[in-house]
Amino acid sequence: MNLKDNQTDILVRHYKAPLNKGRLSDETAYETAYNPKCGDVIHLSIRIDSNGLIKKVMFDGHGCMICLASASILTDKVNNLSTGDAHHLINTVEKLLKLNKDEIDLESLPDDIQALSSVRSFPTRTQCVTLAWHALRQALK
Numbered sequence: 001m002n003l004k005d006n007q008t009d010i011l012v013r014h015y016k017a018p019l020n021k022g023r024l025s026d027e028t029a030y031e032t033a034y035n036p037k038c039g040d041v042i043h044l045s046i047r048i049d050s051n052g053l054i055k056k057v058m059f060d061g062h063g064c065m066i067c068l069a070s071a072s073i074l075t076d077k078v079n080n081l082s083t084g085d086a087h088h089l090i091n092t093v094e095k096l097l098k099l100n101k102d103e104i105d106l107e108s109l110p111d112d113i114q115a116l117s118s119v120r121s122f123p124t125r126t127q128c129v130t131l132a133w134h135a136l137r138q139a140l141k
Helices: 003-016 065-078 083-098 111-119 123-139
Strands: 029-034 041-048 054-062
Touching (some): 003 111, 041 065, 041 123, 065 083, 065 111, 083 111
Antiparallel strands (some): 029 041, 041 054
């Protein structure tokens, strides 16, 4: 199996069995993001403790496989991060999609974050990947 196939498998797995799908009953932040170009909608509910630690993130919404897989990956990766570390991860994902593959050390990133880079060759689909991440940035303000 080559790298591209593995990345696709990761995205399909997150789409078919999304992590943290639903809405928190005790959220401290909530954000909705909408992509008018394709109709994708992501709702994030977040619980942040008094020390700025993200205790739980859940998502709901509808959209394409890439959008929903990215939201699932986001919720898995930011739970238990500080808000500062979450901002750093958001920036990393954005760089991953904008930079040439030689400009970012993919090997240092978790496999599921690396999988998001497979969309880089389809610029119109990068918005599908970043929708949930932009919602998270807004929610953390």
